[in-house]
Amino acid sequence: QLVESGGGLVQAGGSLRLSCAASGRTLSSYVMGWFRQAPGKEREFVAAIRWYGSRTRYQDSVKGRFTISRDNAKNTVYLQMNSVKPEDTAVYYCAASSRDYGVPGGLDEYEYWGQGTQVTVSS
Numbered sequence: 498q499l500v501e502s503g504g505g506l507v508q509a510g511g512s513l514r515l516s517c518a519a520s521g522r523t524l525s526s527y528v529m530g531w532f533r534q535a536p537g538k539e540r541e542f543v544a545a546i547r548w549y550g551s552r553t554r555y556q557d558s559v560k561g562r563f564t565i566s567r568d569n570a571k572n573t574v575y576l577q578m579n580s581v582k583p584e585d586t587a588v589y590y591c592a593a594s595s596r597d598y599g600v601p602g603g604l605d606e607y608e609y610w611g612q613g614t615q616v617t618v619s620s
Contacts, residue, residue: 499591504614507581511618515576517591517611528594529567529574530607533587533616540590542602544576554600559585583620588613 503515517529530545544555544565553565564577574591592607601607 499593499609499611501589501591501611501614504589504616506617506619509581509583509618509620511581513578513581513616515578515589515591515614515616517574517576519572519593526595526597527609528596528600528607529565530592530594530601531565531574531576532590532592532604532607533585534590534613535584535587538587540604542604543589545594545600545602546574547600552600554602556602578616581616581618583618586616586618588615 498520500518501515507513528545528547531543532540533543534540542556543559544563546553546565546567562580567574590613591611593609594601594607596606
């Protein structure tokens with residue numbers, strides 16, 4: 498089970514940190530990703546990280562503003578969101594992929610999903 502937290506309302510230019518805690522399984526062998534879905538739009542890839550080696554991947558629109566990281570001891574992955582923009586408003590989902598190479602960015606490459614947390618950026 499993946500449980501997201503940390504969403505909320507933030508002003509443009511501000512920061513927010515999302516957390517995704519895993520229970521019932523260890524994340525040590527998984528790729529962990531963050532996706533988002535804005536109203537009326539399809540769910541899209543945001544960022545992902547391999548548990549070992551810390552290899553990361555980001556969507557172009559968030560590079561330099563968002564940082565994905567993980568805490569092995571806490572079985573938790575984070576998304577630090579800085580310099581947020583109104584277009585970052587969406588429900589953010591945490592996901593896990595058992596793929597054993599690369600850092601996948603496709604929705605169908607992730608088997609496990611959280612329920613999502615709302616992020617709203619006001620202008």
